[in-house]
Amino acid sequence: MPNNQKGIFLGLMLMLFCIGATAQTTSIEVGRGTYFPSQLLEILRSEGVIIAYSNDKLPKTPIKITKKSLEVDELLDILVRESGITVTQKGNAYVISYLPQIQxxxxxxxxxxxxxxxxxxxxxxxxxxxxxxxxxxxxxxxxxxxxxxxxxxxxxxxxxxxxxxxxxxxxxxxxxxxxxxxIEELNEVVVSAYEPNLNIESTIPGVNTINLNTKGQLPYFLGEVDVLQGATLLPGINTLGEDANGLSVRGGSVDQNLILLDEATVYNPNHLYGMISIFNPEAVNKIEVMKGYIPPSYGGRASAVMTIHQKEGNYESFHLTGGIGIVSARLIAEGPLKKEVSSFILSARQSLFDLTLDENSTNYFHDFNLKTNWKINPKNTFYVSGYLGNDRSTNVFETDRIWGNRNVSLRWNHLFGQKVFANFSGIYSQYNYKITQPREAASFIGKSNIIDHTLKSDWVYVINNQNELNFGSSSILHSLQPGQRIPYDENSSADTLILDSEYGTESAFYLSHEGNHEKFKFSYGARLSSLFNFSPGEVYSYENDLPKSDESVIDTTDYRKFQVRKHFIGLEPRASLVYQWTENISTKISYSKTYQYLHLISNTVTPTPTDIWKLSDSHTAPTISRHYSAGLFFNFNKNKYEAFVDTYFKTLDNLVQYKNGADLLFNDNPETELVNGYGRNYGMEFFLKKNQGRLTGWLSYTLSRSEIKVNDLFEPINNGHYYPSNFDRKHDISFVGIYEFSKRLFTSFTFNYNSGRPYTLPVATYNYEGIQVPQYDFRNQNRLPDYHRLDLSVKWHTKNIRPDGTLKKFTDYWTLTIYNVYGRKNVYSYVYDTNELGETEVIPYSIFDSIVPSVTYHFRF
Known part of the structure; x- marks a missing residue:
């Protein structure tokens, strides 16, 4: 080759080399954010950098980029440092390899x-x-x-x-x-949709958390801090009004909620017919309400799961906590049995309002909680917890009602090796009710109860930081006494009636997998549930072409004790998927199918202690729920604010409904008074919360419908068309604000507004033995007036903090609450009465029609 040609060739090679070298130092526009290694490598490749790698052999470690642009070498250094990949340069190309590290x-x-x-x-x-x-x-x-x-x-x-x-x-x-x-956190109830960032990352859409830490106390009825009242301030959760038992979650009935106190089922979570919950806030650690995706470890109810975890007690030192107000006084003692090894907590609460009533009044409630724990060694911990609570109420007619819950839980936590955690539980739950009516000619004493004995195990297998398996089993022996009635005394004309007891075993096995893959997080699994009903007694068969009644019975089958009367098996798939668009925005979708084998039989709008629980059997099929949800969740301004928009659609098969004019009290064949229906609940929930600053609070809004269709061949309701359920409320708004004036003085308010619930207006009345009896036509075609109420609260701490910033041994504070600030007369129901002219009058009935102030005092040492 001539010398001049060699010179040209060498010059071109030098230029190409320089161009190639320059390409590696060119600034690349990346953008701030979080990326996975595969995304960063693809950006490099799109900019002309020659890279060889295999996607399926790259780590899934997210990498945070804080600059808008980076040099090629700088970006490669970040990849090596943050993800552990190896970069080998071969000429002008890079080979990416990755050898997973030992975990x-x-x-x-x-x-x-x-x-x-x-x-x-x-x-x-x-x-x-x-x-x-x-x-x-x-x-x-x-x-x-x-x-x-x-x-x-x-x-x-x-x-x-x-x-x-x-x-x-x-x-x-x-x-x-x-x-x-x-230091400033003083163990008050705060309601949160989620913990910070959990609303973005959690694979459980629609979970609401109630923590006992906040800077200001919300205004509660008569100053009684109440976790169930707090839950109603969140979207999708409400009650039927003041003096109403239980919660309605996304349009479901109160019996469709599984309420667990340290894993023990609570069948009636209320004192005073729903004004106050049975959960002493001083004894509670944390509460969660799952109303969207239900993990496969839970089952047995069609709408929601509420888990209440009691405190374990102080392992380090002894403390007394208490308070007194208009409604009740409470005292909590906790401390170590053996320091750092075992502890206890004992709480007691007694109502006080009966002291201000007539001396013959027997209206009261009380409850007790006890929990002890033993840390045997780092791998084994034992827990024993219990609850005992009772209510008693006597009206002007001397009708006396007593009801209460009893629960005992035994738990053993054990670590099996490096990756496996297990919990084993033995649980006893009881709910009982007694009514005494002494003044009627047919005076009587009535009783009913339900008892559960439960064995369960829950296992967690941690595969790695990205994958976890959860599996386990449970078996519940249900024992139900629907009712028994005996004469009050020898002068009573009442007959003795003892309904057949019901027995059944509800069992389940479940398996689920939780994991994450780059921007996706998921949870999926299934629960296989069953019910074997082996109740003794007679089962009637009815003529197919006639409605079920005493007159249409064609055969009777007599079942012996422990002979299986009916069994059901249900497969319940569950799945949720989260896609995290950025650190602060995610989309969540979920699906849950659940079977409910236990039903609350009632023909009242709000449950009462006289309502009975009934197992699924030959005439009452399990309720089957299919729940779909999708939502957008986001945080902004450095987690100062959080928000979400969540939508849901739920169908329910085999909803147990009562016939018009049904008589369910002490009925030995209730299937003649019941029909099966179908339900559909759907809606949209909005939530915006401010987490930081002197002013905090949130706004929640729910737009929803809850409808039922009963197209029974003989007893259709509303001609077989969909009609509003008792829990249908189109609009539900809660606005909460908490303002910190200083470390010692806080004020807060809550404002509630919701659409009036439906009710049934009689179309006529007729006289039966001197009593005006209403006659009904279409169900739930009228609505009560809209409900709204404003409450205010002021909390003042005495000098609880020393100059060095530490808390004093004795701390206390006062709370002034004004319930129903502007004296709104919210209509709870309509009462029909006959005036002096014999005409029927419709009279609106309100629980509270004026301002209700209260003062409470709290202390701890």
């Missing part, structure tokens, strides 16, 4: 360092790995990480963030963490 296990319990109380839902995060988990219902966590030095950060609402640097050098490291509560 060790860091596990332990997260607790409060002042009391030893386990913290449920605390987040533990490895900052250098950008990976983390949350503690489960027992405070347990398990985090996978490679050997070496790591920076751990723990966060929990109401607690100081905790950071730890540790060196992992063994395959399994046990590390318990105790974190410090903020």
């Amino acid at each position: 060790y296990s860091l596990k332990g319990i997260i607790t409060d360092n002042t009391s030893g109380e386990v913290l449920i839902g605390a987040s533990i995060f490895a900052l250098d790995l950008n990976a983390g988990v949350t503690s489960n219902h027992y405070g347990y966590y398990s985090l996978k990480m490679p050997p070496g030095e790591h920076i751990i950060r723990i966060n929990y609402i109401g607690y100081e963030p905790y950071t730890d640097t540790l060196f992992i050098e063994s395959t399994s490291e046990n590390k318990d963490y105790a974190i410090t509560p903020r």
